[in-house]
Amino acid sequence: MKKLNIGLIGYGFMGRTHSNAFRQVNKFFQLGYEPVLKAVCARDEAKVKAFAQNWGYETYETDWRKLIERADIDLIDIATPNNMHAEIALAAAKAGKMILCEKPLSMDGKQGAAMVKAIEKAGVPNMVWYNYRRVPAVTMAKQLIDEGRLGRIFHYRAKFLQDWTISKDLPQGGAALWRLDVKAAGSGVTGDLLAHCIDTALWLNGSIGTVSAMTETFIKERKHNLTGKVEKVGIDDACAFLARFDNGSLATFESTRYARGHKALYTFEINGEHASIAWDLHDLHRLQYFDHRDESKLRGWRSIHVTDGDQPYMKNWWVPGLQIGYEHTFVHQVADFIAGLDAQTPAHPDFRDALETQYVCDAVLKSAGTGRWEKVRKLK
Ligand code: SOE
Numbered sequence: 534m535k536k537l538n539i540g541l542i543g544y545g546f547m548g549r550t551h552s553n554a555f556r557q558v559n560k561f562f563q564l565g566y567e568p569v570l571k572a573v574c575a576r577d578e579a580k581v582k583a584f585a586q587n588w589g590y591e592t593y594e595t596d597w598r599k600l601i602e603r604a605d606i607d608l609i610d611i612a613t614p615n616n617m618h619a620e621i622a623l624a625a626a627k628a629g630k631m632i633l634c635e636k637p638l639s640m641d642g643k644q645g646a647a648m649v650k651a652i653e654k655a656g657v658p659n660m661v662w663y664n665y666r667r668v669p670a671v672t673m674a675k676q677l678i679d680e681g682r683l684g685r686i687f688h689y690r691a692k693f694l695q696d697w698t699i700s701k702d703l704p705q706g707g708a709a710l711w712r713l714d715v716k717a718a719g720s721g722v723t724g725d726l727l728a729h730c731i732d733t734a735l736w737l738n739g740s741i742g743t744v745s746a747m748t749e750t751f752i753k754e755r756k757h758n759l760t761g762k763v764e765k766v767g768i769d770d771a772c773a774f775l776a777r778f779d780n781g782s783l784a785t786f787e788s789t790r791y792a793r794g795h796k797a798l799y800t801f802e803i804n805g806e807h808a809s810i811a812w813d814l815h816d817l818h819r820l821q822y823f824d825h826r827d828e829s830k831l832r833g834w835r836s837i838h839v840t841d842g843d844q845p846y847m848k849n850w851w852v853p854g855l856q857i858g859y860e861h862t863f864v865h866q867v868a869d870f871i872a873g874l875d876a877q878t879p880a881h882p883d884f885r886d887a888l889e890t891q892y893v894c895d896a897v898l899k900s901a902g903t904g905r906w907e908k909v910r911k912l913k
Pocket residue numbers: 695725726729797
């Protein structure tokens with residue numbers, strides 16, 4: 534088996550999910566490459582050393598440029614706050630490294646377009662970690678739609694609800710709370726949570742043409758962890774938008790970090806001419822399916838437990854009926870990326886796909902500002 538030498542940048546929550554996936558993937562999937570945890574990079578030497586030891590990285594670096602210069606690294610995995618993605622990706626592309634990048638791709642569409650240009654010029658394999666596509670039930674939703682079971686699609690409805698920023702005493706910025714700092718995150722729930730919903734939606738239902746949005750920042754000022762001063766909050770705490778897809782279907786999207794009682798409730802429902810599907814991250818192994826073509830007296834919503842060998846990814850895991858979870862979506866993503874390298878058919882979402890999501894986010898934030906419907910920029 535060929536080796537795929539990984540250089541991970543960032544050791545937060547995502548650094549852990551990725552490291553776990555690299556370690557697991559060959560145990561469950563037959564692939565032509567084996568990821569090797571060569572090096573992890575972060576600025577705090579004591580912490581990065583401890584992370585390297587815990588996850589089995591052979592070495593560590595404290596300067597990401599050094600990591601990119603290393604000849605023994607094949608792939609750079611970017612798991613940093615959003616404001617670092619572009620600079621690292623551009624340097625990694627120039628050095629001819631393969632690149633995996635955390636979502637959202639960039640701070641905005643303009644920056645994302647520059648990243649896509651650089652990576653396509655370099656011709657390096659690339660992918661963005663929109664992991665929810667690879668929940669088996671979500672992948673199965675894609676299969677059902679592609680098989681034409683829903684028929685013409687009329688409605689798409691998605692939500693991503695959390696409640697962890699309600700306290701006004703929560704500071705912004707720094708290692709754990711960079712998602713609240715607009716300079717590090719680019720936006721609030723739009724880039725962090727709705728970007729997931731948009732990625733799934735574009736994949737399942739095609740491109741979005743226009744959007745009309747509203748956003749709110751409920752807590753206007755928070756102490757900044759890096760400066761120690763109370764500073765204006767620049768992110769959107771909540772966002773809701775209407776959208777028209779190019780296929781004529783209508784959509785509603787909503788996300789907030791102020792939905793008391795919800796920790797990470799990502800849900801979507803799609804209504805077609807013949808059938809509907811619904812999915813819920815808190816019950817992630819189930820796909821709800823309603824088919825109007827069923828005999829009328831037996832017609833009803835089926836709750837499909839997506840754990841059998843003929844359902845996506847499941848033959849690689851345990852025995853039928855035993856479910857898997859969140860961390861496995863990252864394992865699937867690595868497996869598909871490597872399978873794409875083997876077959877020379879790139880896995881998705883790549884940087885270009887993620888740029889389309891970025892363009893939708895840009896239009897959403899623009900519309901929230903102008904109060905008007907805005908067109909989504911098309912990919913060139
Ligand atoms: C935010 O709390 C967050 O961790 C996002 O950054 C992730 O992308 C999402 O999957 C879960 O929530």
